[in-house]
Structures are given as C-alpha cells and as structure tokens.
Amino acid sequence: MTGRSPSIWQSMRAKGYSRRDFIQFCTVAAVTAGLESSALGKVVEAFETKSRPPVVWLHFQECTCCSESFIRSSHPIVADILLDYLSLDYTETLQAAAGHQAEKCLQDTIKNYPGKYILLVEGSVPMKDDGIYCMIGGRSSEDILREAAKDAAAVIAWGSCASNGCIQSAKPNPTNATPIHKIIGKPVINVPGCPPIADVMTGVVTHLLVFGMAPQLDSQGRPKEFYGRRVHDTCYRRPYYDAGLFVETWDDEAARKGYCLYKMGCRGPVTYNACSVTKWNGGVSYPIQSGHGCIGCSENGFWDNGPFYQHLASFPGFGIESTADTIGTVAGIATAAGVTLHAITTNIRKRKLIKDEVAESVETGKKAEGGDK
Amino acid sequence: MTREPEAVYQSPPANHALFRKIYVWELPVRFYHWLNALCVVALILTGLIIGRPLAISYSSEAYQQYWFGWVRFIHFVAAFIFFFNFLARIYWGFVGNEYARWDNFIPFKGVQWREIVEVLKVDILQTKLQKLITIGHNSLAGIIYFMTFLVALFQAITGFALYSSMSASFFPRLFAWIVPLMGGDFAVRQWHHVFMWFFVLFIIVHVYLVFYHDYIEGRGTTSSMVGGWKFQREDELKRK
Structure with a gap:
C-alpha cells in the first residue's frame, strides 16, 4: 500500500x-x-x-x-x-x-x-x-x-x-x-x-x-x-411527546417551554438521521432545539410531502389545505346523511307494511276465534 | 308425501309461515366479529388522537404524565390483537361451517354475481325483495367483506412497518421492507391514515345495512351475530 x-x-x-x-x-x-x-x-x-x-x-x-x-x-x-x-x-x-x-x-x-x-x-x-x-x-x-x-x-x-x-x-x-x-x-x-x-x-x-x-x-x-434511528427517538423533546405536551401555535406558552413540535408538523417521527445526536455546527444545535420542527430533509420525497407545518400532508387533487382528515370527514358526513335518507324512505315503506300486517293478523285472529267455537 | 309442484306454489302470508332456526354464525365467528369490532373502534379512536393529539393538561410537567404514551400503547396492543384475530378468522374460513367458508367472500360463480345485482337493487333502489337471499353473507356483503379484509391487511402491514423502527422484536421487523417500497415512513404513515377512513365509512354503512336487511328479510339479521341463529321459512327451505 x-x-x-x-x-x-x-x-x-x-x-x-x-x-x-x-x-x-x-x-x-x-x-x-x-x-x-x-x-x-x-x-x-x-x-x-x-x-x-x-x-x-x-x-x-x-x-x-x-x-x-x-x-x-x-x-x-x-x-x-x-x-x-x-x-x-x-x-x-x-x-x-x-x-x-x-x-x-x-x-x-x-x-x-x-x-x-x-x-x-x-x-x-x-x-x-x-x-x-x-x-x-x-x-x-x-x-x-x-x-x-x-x-x-x-x-x-x-x-x-x-x-x-x-x-x-x-x-x-x-x-x-x-x-x-x-x-x-x-x-x-x-x-x-x-x-x-x-x-x-x-x-x-x-x-x-x-x-x-x-x-x-x-x-x-x-x-x-x-x-439507524429516527430523529424522534433521540430527540431531547421526546418526553414531551409521550406526556402529550405539544406546541399548538408558534410562540405560545408551550413553544416557550420547549414542548414537542409534533403538531407543528415536525417530521422527526418519520426521519432517520443523526441530527439529535451529533447536532450541527460543532454540536451547537439542531432544528428542533432551535424551535423549528424537522422537515425530514434526509427522507425520500420530503419535498413533495408539504406543507411542512402540518402533521398530515395535503391530499393530492383536493387543494392545498385538504388533508385525508378533511376529505374523510366530508365523506363520513355524506355517508351518514345518505344512510339517514335511506332510513327515512325505508320507514315510510315499513309503516305501510306494518299497517297491512296488523290488519291481516286481526282478520285472521277473528277467523281463528270463529273457527274454534 | 307428495312433492309440491313448483308452478302452483303459493307462499302463505309472512305472519303465518313456519320458521326454522338455522345455526349460521358459529362461536368463533361471533367472537371474531365482536373482538374485531372492539379493536377497530379502539384503533380508529386512538389513531385519530395519534394523528391529532388533543390539547389537554398543560399545567403539569412531562415527568408527571404519560397519556399520549398510553394512547399509543393501546393502539399497538389493539393492533396486535386485530391482526392475530384476523389470522384466526382466515383459518376458520377453511375449517368453519358453510357460512364461514372462504368462498363466501369471493364471487366465483354466476349465482353470486346475480345475487350481487339483486342486493344492489334492493339496497340502493329499494325494490322489493324478489328472490331469496343467501342465509349467510349475501354475495354483495361477501365481496365487501373481502375488500375489508384486504384493507385490514394493508393497515396491519403498514402499521407494523411503522412500528418496526421502534421495536426490537422480530415480528414487526418482518414488515420493515414496506417502508422503502412505499418511499419512506412519511408515505407509509400517510396511507395508513387515509385507509383508516375506509373503516369509518364501512362502520356507518355496515351497521345501517344490518338494520335494513333485518327489516326487509325478517330473519333476525341483527341478533344473529349475538346468538348465532337466523331464521328461514319452512316453505322457502322446501323450495330450495
């Protein structure tokens, strides 16, 4: 050599x-x-x-x-x-x-x-x-x-x-x-x-x-x-995640206290990197420590998984702000409404049926009584 | 004993007919159904919370509480039960009675396709029930349950794939290959979340249709999943 x-x-x-x-x-x-x-x-x-x-x-x-x-x-x-x-x-x-x-x-x-x-x-x-x-x-x-x-x-x-x-x-x-x-x-x-x-x-x-x-x-x-490990698993804010303590809006009390940025769209839970271990610039800090969620820059497709400040990505084809949740909720309400309508028409028909059956049973009941005696 | 000719057959009014009890849903099927229902509801509720945690209790410090950890714990435990319960049901699809058999769920035969059309007419156009529907799963229900199985499998696989990075045990690791296949944890989580909504819609439609068919068929559809019994008119049985 x-x-x-x-x-x-x-x-x-x-x-x-x-x-x-x-x-x-x-x-x-x-x-x-x-x-x-x-x-x-x-x-x-x-x-x-x-x-x-x-x-x-x-x-x-x-x-x-x-x-x-x-x-x-x-x-x-x-x-x-x-x-x-x-x-x-x-x-x-x-x-x-x-x-x-x-x-x-x-x-x-x-x-x-x-x-x-x-x-x-x-x-x-x-x-x-x-x-x-x-x-x-x-x-x-x-x-x-x-x-x-x-x-x-x-x-x-x-x-x-x-x-x-x-x-x-x-x-x-x-x-x-x-x-x-x-x-x-x-x-x-x-x-x-x-x-x-x-x-x-x-x-x-x-x-x-x-x-x-x-x-x-x-x-x-x-x-x-x-x-080998997710940014989330080695993050110093992880205890706040498990405790359910989250930043709700930028600069709220929770943000000042340094709570978990999960609800602000932090990609730490889906990102594999060493940021929270080695940190950046000679160990000074890393994004989450500086108060900004991870954008998942080392993950495949992070550029298409926006917006960065939302936990769920926007759903393709339904506009920027609509996530799977908004679409799901609308679909759920529509289904419930459809089912309700169906139930109403069904019961209109059922009322007639019940009426007929009751009339019939009264009739047959009379016949039965007559036949016995 | 003379056989009644088909042509002159006149069905007596419903309230006069004799009904026979038929044991349709065996205990393992009922057990699967209710355990599955419990798991799915638990998974949806905890899943929604995991997707969007509630903003509660900001007065205490992190070391004093662990509620989000518990929500996730419930989700994971329910997921394991859900999956193995599902496997047990597949097994029962090969050893159970004729109503539990796997071929109820896949329309191989023309009869099944005709019944799908018939049930669609009855369910959507609310036409009167012309022909007798299968006493077990009707063919439309069967194929929809089959799709539900596929979605359940997808949810299980993606769920375990997501879980694999936090687990050292061998079982979730079996699914780790899904992550690069789908393009990373983010995509897996996204699709896992999207398909959750399938179950929400399924529950609404399923529960409603059980009530609806209970009414139009009059064979105890609703209670059958509790006791296992359904009821078939004697004369209809003979006709078959």
Whole structure:
C-alpha cells in the first residue's frame, strides 16, 4: 500500500503535526465513524500505513450545500486532514485547475487508479432530453457519472440529491432528476440530508479509509450507524411527546417551554438521521432545539410531502389545505346523511307494511276465534 | 308425501309461515366479529388522537404524565390483537361451517354475481325483495367483506412497518421492507391514515345495512351475530 504516496501519518509529520496530534485525530475520526474504543488501534494502523486514496468529487444538479457542510466538520483536524490528505484530484467547486486542465485531472485519475479511487457524487442526474440540463465540459452528467463510476473502488452519494433526487425531482420533475443509485449498477453508499451532517460525512469517509470497505447499510443504502434511528427517538423533546405536551401555535406558552413540535408538523417521527445526536455546527444545535420542527430533509420525497407545518400532508387533487382528515370527514358526513335518507324512505315503506300486517293478523285472529267455537 | 309442484306454489302470508332456526354464525365467528369490532373502534379512536393529539393538561410537567404514551400503547396492543384475530378468522374460513367458508367472500360463480345485482337493487333502489337471499353473507356483503379484509391487511402491514423502527422484536421487523417500497415512513404513515377512513365509512354503512336487511328479510339479521341463529321459512327451505 505504501510507495505511491506518503501515508496520512507521514504527511501529517511532514506538515509538523506531533504524534499526539495524530493520535488525537485518529481518536476523533474513530468516534465520528461510530467505532468502539477498542477499534482505535485499527484506525491508527490504517492511517499510519495506508496511502491517501485519490478522490473524485463530482457535482451535478445540486446547490453545493453538501460541500459547504463537509468543509465545516466540527473537528478542525478532521476537516483539514480529510480535505488535505485525501488526494482530492477533481472537484469543480474547490479545485484550482480549470478548463481542459481540470478535465485532464479527472481523466488521469480514472485512468491511473482504476479500482482505487473513491467517487463522491453531489447532486442528481437529469435523464430527460439526453441530459442537456446538466452539462460539464460539453458532456452530460450521466455520461461523466457512468465513466467515473465504472472503475471506482467505492461510490458515495452525498446528500438528498444524489441519494433521492431532492427538490429538483419534485413533481412533476421537469428534468427527470434521478438519484445515482438508479443509474449505475454498483452499490452506492447513500448519505442523504439537505445537506448531510458534516460529521456524518467525515464519519463515512473515515470508515471507508480505515476498513477499506463500506459501512453496514440499511435497505435504503444508508449507513446504519448514522441513519439507524429516527430523529424522534433521540430527540431531547421526546418526553414531551409521550406526556402529550405539544406546541399548538408558534410562540405560545408551550413553544416557550420547549414542548414537542409534533403538531407543528415536525417530521422527526418519520426521519432517520443523526441530527439529535451529533447536532450541527460543532454540536451547537439542531432544528428542533432551535424551535423549528424537522422537515425530514434526509427522507425520500420530503419535498413533495408539504406543507411542512402540518402533521398530515395535503391530499393530492383536493387543494392545498385538504388533508385525508378533511376529505374523510366530508365523506363520513355524506355517508351518514345518505344512510339517514335511506332510513327515512325505508320507514315510510315499513309503516305501510306494518299497517297491512296488523290488519291481516286481526282478520285472521277473528277467523281463528270463529273457527274454534 | 307428495312433492309440491313448483308452478302452483303459493307462499302463505309472512305472519303465518313456519320458521326454522338455522345455526349460521358459529362461536368463533361471533367472537371474531365482536373482538374485531372492539379493536377497530379502539384503533380508529386512538389513531385519530395519534394523528391529532388533543390539547389537554398543560399545567403539569412531562415527568408527571404519560397519556399520549398510553394512547399509543393501546393502539399497538389493539393492533396486535386485530391482526392475530384476523389470522384466526382466515383459518376458520377453511375449517368453519358453510357460512364461514372462504368462498363466501369471493364471487366465483354466476349465482353470486346475480345475487350481487339483486342486493344492489334492493339496497340502493329499494325494490322489493324478489328472490331469496343467501342465509349467510349475501354475495354483495361477501365481496365487501373481502375488500375489508384486504384493507385490514394493508393497515396491519403498514402499521407494523411503522412500528418496526421502534421495536426490537422480530415480528414487526418482518414488515420493515414496506417502508422503502412505499418511499419512506412519511408515505407509509400517510396511507395508513387515509385507509383508516375506509373503516369509518364501512362502520356507518355496515351497521345501517344490518338494520335494513333485518327489516326487509325478517330473519333476525341483527341478533344473529349475538346468538348465532337466523331464521328461514319452512316453505322457502322446501323450495330450495
């Protein structure tokens, strides 16, 4: 593994970091990757011996919020190392090279390190009209993705765009924005979120570096260690939910007390992410802690499940504000009214029947009496 | 013993006819019915509360109460009972009497389709009952119950899929695959909620039609689900 380029430890030493700094970095990396403390030795060994893997970071239909998030990893050394010491050969937003030079970097990496480079993809791929909605260097994003993915050692889909399609794939999805796992016939590590949490991103990369393989994934291709639990289950406001203490309107007494935002449309109960554990911006806060419900940005389809401030989504085809409940209530009332009408006409008929039967039985009763005596 | 010819048959007035008791709904069927009714009502009520919690008791702190947790607990317990009760009913559809059999619920035969049309006429156009309707489930009721079974199954599957993320036990985990299939927890919850309304409408129509058929058939439809007995006119039996 050595030879091509110095290991991470060697590069760190060359930059003047001490052994202590290095071990600290390894520890933080192990923690963010969700590893147990006994695995620290493995991390140290990996970073001492393994050379920096070349990385290609492609940008398609996206807003660069994933990159923005990534460079704000809470631990400065982690961000530093991962950005400096991953050999980031190609990334449109950060690279110094431009034009033909930049494209050459990409081609060189693909050619020189087949089966060795890591492919990170940010953004979805438009599949409509031969992909003309997202072209780089005169080539469609689908074309570039297919070429880059072919010989990649691992493919990571950064953010909801690459994982699920995100906002540009909202109905009616004019460009047919498509998540990358539907395009390339390879396993993809989905790291959804709009953007994903910086520490989750570094955690996934660390896992890849240390173990040389993808972390355990769930059925939607997301690393279980970060997407295994709902925001709701680790939320510090969860006790208010179980106690039935809810914010009713923004800025009511309950909101000031920090009660559960469930009735304000919080998507925490249906969203799988690590927000309430790792939090954002170096552990400062996360949406719910800041008083706003979760919008479920790491969930597939969150963009079409509005309004965000309503627990139930509006029902398609019946106007913005009508939920399943409003339609159900109307249908229920209509049914009850129909049944009542039916009952009235039935009883009109029944009255006549009863009258006839009573008359008949009186008659037969008389006959019976006459016959007996 | 001479067989009465069909052509000259004259049915006597209703209040003169002799009726025979027929044991239609066996105990397991009745038990299923009422346990199911209880579960469905409990599930709808708690489900509505879970969908839109009541705004009560803001004077105490979170550690002093757990009412929403209890509502959800009742929902989950009722769901398990509902599901296994449903499975028991399916089993009984293969070993029960002829009125409980599974083929009552799926119209395979022309006779069943003709009866569906007949009952539709009687129920909607309120025409007079011309032919005799099956003493068990009439064919229209049968097919509607079959649809109800499908919706019940859908509710059970989506419900357990939603529950799977909060449970470590193997059974709800069996349904976890539904979530990615339907596009995430949000979509599953949404559809679980939408189909709840099917049961609300079903209850209104079902209860009403039981009363209505009790009147037009005069065979003890309402009480039959308590005691199991229905009544058939002797002469109608002979005619069959």
